[in-house]
Amino acid sequence: MSEREPLPPxxxxxxxxxxxxxxxxxxxPVREIEEQTRLGDVYMSSLIRSQRRLALIVCATIALLLVxxxxxxxxxxxxxxxxxxxxxxxWIVLGLLVYPAMIMIGWYTVRSAERNERAFLALVRRx
Amino acid sequence: xxxxxxxxxxxxxxxxxxLLAGSxxxxxxxxxxxxxxASRSVSPRWNAAAIGGExxxxxxxxxxxxxxLAFGYDVLWYPVxxxxxxxxxxxxxxxxxxxxGAYTLPDFAQIRxxxxxxxxxxxxxxxxxxxxYLVPQLQGASLTLRTETxxxxxxxxxxxxxxxxxAVVMGGMRSITFAQAIQFWLKFIALLVPAxxxxxxxxxxxxxxxxxxxxxxxxxxxxxxxxxTVRVPAPETLAVRGTVDGAAVDGPVRLTVGTxxxxxxxxxxxxxxxxxxVVTTLPSxxxxxxxxxxxxxxxxxxxxxxxLILAICLGTMGLPHVLVRFYTNPDGRDxxxxxxxxxxxLSSFYLVPTIFGALGRHYVPDLLLTGDTDATVLTLPGxxxxxxxxxxxxxxVTAGAFAAFLSTASGLTVSVAGVLSQDLLGPLTRxxxxxxxxxxxxxxxxxxxxAAVAGIAVPYLLSLPSEHLGLAAIVGLAFAVAxxxxxxxLVLGIWWPRLTxxxxxxxxxxxxTLATAAVLGxxxxxxxxxxxxxxLAQPAAWAVPVAFAVMVAVSLATRRxxxxxxxxxxxxxHAPETLTAELRALEPD
Numbered sequence: 001m002s003e004r005e006p007l008p009p010x011x012x013x014x015x016x017x018x019x020x021x022x023x024x025x026x027x028x029p030v031r032e033i034e035e036q037t038r039l040g041d042v043y044m045s046s047l048i049r050s051q052r053r054l055a056l057i058v059c060a061t062i063a064l065l066l067v068x069x070x071x072x073x074x075x076x077x078x079x080x081x082x083x084x085x086x087x088x089x090x091w092i093v094l095g096l097l098v099y100p101a102m103i104m105i106g107w108y109t110v111r112s113a114e115r116n117e118r119a120f121l122a123l124v125r126r127x
Numbered sequence: 128x129x130x131x132x133x134x135x136x137x138x139x140x141x142x143x144x145x146l147l148a149g150s151x152x153x154x155x156x157x158x159x160x161x162x163x164x165a166s167r168s169v170s171p172r173w174n175a176a177a178i179g180g181e182x183x184x185x186x187x188x189x190x191x192x193x194x195x196l197a198f199g200y201d202v203l204w205y206p207v208x209x210x211x212x213x214x215x216x217x218x219x220x221x222x223x224x225x226x227x228g229a230y231t232l233p234d235f236a237q238i239r240x241x242x243x244x245x246x247x248x249x250x251x252x253x254x255x256x257x258x259x260y261l262v263p264q265l266q267g268a269s270l271t272l273r274t275e276t277x278x279x280x281x282x283x284x285x286x287x288x289x290x291x292x293x294a295v296v297m298g299g300m301r302s303i304t305f306a307q308a309i310q311f312w313l314k315f316i317a318l319l320v321p322a323x324x325x326x327x328x329x330x331x332x333x334x335x336x337x338x339x340x341x342x343x344x345x346x347x348x349x350x351x352x353x354x355x356t357v358r359v360p361a362p363e364t365l366a367v368r369g370t371v372d373g374a375a376v377d378g379p380v381r382l383t384v385g386t387x388x389x390x391x392x393x394x395x396x397x398x399x400x401x402x403x404x405v406v407t408t409l410p411s412x413x414x415x416x417x418x419x420x421x422x423x424x425x426x427x428x429x430x431x432x433x434x435l436i437l438a439i440c441l442g443t444m445g446l447p448h449v450l451v452r453f454y455t456n457p458d459g460r461d462x463x464x465x466x467x468x469x470x471x472x473l474s475s476f477y478l479v480p481t482i483f484g485a486l487g488r489h490y491v492p493d494l495l496l497t498g499d500t501d502a503t504v505l506t507l508p509g510x511x512x513x514x515x516x517x518x519x520x521x522x523x524v525t526a527g528a529f530a531a532f533l534s535t536a537s538g539l540t541v542s543v544a545g546v547l548s549q550d551l552l553g554p555l556t557r558x559x560x561x562x563x564x565x566x567x568x569x570x571x572x573x574x575x576x577x578a579a580v581a582g583i584a585v586p587y588l589l590s591l592p593s594e595h596l597g598l599a600a601i602v603g604l605a606f607a608v609a610x611x612x613x614x615x616x617l618v619l620g621i622w623w624p625r626l627t628x629x630x631x632x633x634x635x636x637x638x639x640t641l642a643t644a645a646v647l648g649x650x651x652x653x654x655x656x657x658x659x660x661x662x663l664a665q666p667a668a669w670a671v672p673v674a675f676a677v678m679v680a681v682s683l684a685t686r687r688x689x690x691x692x693x694x695x696x697x698x699x700x701h702a703p704e705t706l707t708a709e710l711r712a713l714e715p716d
Contacts, residue, residue: 033710099475
């Protein structure tokens with residue numbers, strides 16, 4: 001036993017879920033976007049898709065509001081006869097109530113668009 | 128006389144204030160960048176007020192009330208859609224457009240599609256829409272000066288044009304930003320204060336809404352400036368001096384139900400309670416019908432309403448003077464917030480013109496006799512409240528009106544001049560010169576000033592002979608052209624990566640040609656009341672889908688022309704600025 005066999009080189013075995021391994025092979029998603037890889041395209045198109053969905057929802061809502069009011073006036077003559085506080089109801093709807101409704105839609109748009117962007121940033125910055 | 132004098136003082140005050148703001152800006156405006164977009168350092172609130180100031184034009188300030196007086200419920204769509212356009216703009220365009228980093232619409236076209244030809248087509252359209260929108264501003268100025276002081280037709284537009292050129296040449300857009308923001312508040316207050324007073328007077332008198340055909344609220348004499356046909360809805364005897372149906376008269380005239388011809392210079396005196404004869408270009412309807420949806424007397428009211436909604440909602444994003452404001456936001460997020468502020472400001476403002484229009488139906492229906500209903504806002508305070516208070520409120524309203532013409536006209540002139548000097552005049556002079564630095568900058572600024580003069584001189588000349596269509600109606604046509612051209616370009620450019628330069632040019636050409644032809648057809652000819660007339664008067668409902676379809680179809684057919692850098696441009700349009708900064712840090716030097 002005096003002559004020792006050379007030891008095999010030490011091999012480090014690590015659990016695959018530790019930070020060390022991840023960092024070693026990490027490519028930040030930002031880089032995927034920069035280099036326009038398939039993966040980068042997936043990240044970007046997920047953002048664009050969510051923003052496009054929001055834009056369509058908002059446009060549909062505003063269309064529903066405006067076209068709905070126009071059709072209500074055209075198809076339901078009784079709508080034109082109603083009065084509130086002595087003022088015809090259609091005038092109250094189109095001269096007054098529709099404005100706060102549009103501000104609400106706008107506020108929802110800003111909030112949702114910023115939320116989509118925050119979610120996207122969290123996705124591409126995760127380590 | 129005191130009335131005219133106070134109006135002149137009010138107009139002079141607004142003009143001097145605008146020029147002062149311009150000269151203050153001069154000290155700050157140093158580079159070409161300052162001139163164009165105020166160096167992108169304006170906060171969302173200021174920017175929103177500036178957008179509001181620029182946007183609220185003669186059409187909003189005078190035109191909406193005039194339309195309401197004449198047509199009733201159905202034209203409430205104008206102010207509603209003038210506001211709703213910003214919801215659509217917010218959802219579809221605001222942030223990506225700002226992130227594109229483009230100064231103007233032609234810049235956007237070039238950044239997105241990389242084609243000089245698309246850029247030139249877009250430049251031409253900016254100038255066309257800008258001019259179409261400037262004409263009613265100058266007509267509004269002429270109407271105001273004529274109503275308040277009896278000045279000749281050509282003077283009002285000249286005054287506005289002169290002040291705009293002076294302000295723009297002195298300071299560029301930086302000064303305009305401050306001036307615009309202040310002018311929004313001036314316009315709002317100048318309309319809101321009289322409106323509140325007038326509502327109080329109306330309540331106090333307990334006059335109600337009225338019924339039947341509109342009748343004169345007090346004794347008034349109306350002079351007909353040019354010969355016209357009026358419709359008399361009920362048989363009555365009126366005091367007329369002049370020519371009725373070819374016969375010279377001076378005294379009480381028995382008028383039968385139907386149309387009658389009045390020659391130029393004829394004056395009609397209405398006593399309190401006399402039913403007002405209505406010029407045949409406007410509908411003569413009972414107030415009951417005027418109050419009801421689809422009661423405006425338009426033969427195809429539902430189509431007209433829906434097409435108008437489409438034109439204005441989609442056209443807002445294509446207005447060059449509005450879009451240029453978005454580049455003054457620091458980033459895309461601020462661009463959205465600015466738009467939300469704009470929505471709040473406009474929603475507050477547009478409650479007011481309706482009040483003027485509705486009260487005008489009761490107190491100044493004699494405007495229906497000449498068709499000068501755009502003067503509703505100007506004449507109402509003086510008519511409802513006599514004496515010093517009436518004169519004061521009239522002067523306030525006149526000041527606001529001039530603020531409206533000046534702000535919109537200067538914003539449009541800056542946009543048109545920017546495009547003219549950069550894209551249409553610029554290439555002519557750039558050739559052969561290779562100087563850099565200060566000399567180049569000086570030449571660019573000089574070019575911009577020359578373009579500003581051209582930018583407003585042409586619409587001034589156009590405004591002199593063009594028929595009086597109603598301010599809001601002409602502006603509506605400008606919206607229709609914008610909706611049929613820039614709306615598809617922006618929406619597809621931002622959201623559809625497969626758009627090609629060929630598709631964009633085809634769509635712009637088809638949409639622009641269709642909408643412009645419809646506009647010209649409506650302005651120049653009397654087409655009557657059939658479906659053709661309705662389709663031409665409101666072209667958006669068919670021209671916008673056609674433009675979209677052409678743009679998509681030609682893009683799909685020329686698939687190989689999709690720009691190679693489209694992925695990178697899409698990242699730039701949609702990625703938040705913080706990410707773009709990180710990307711830049713990754714780039715090798």
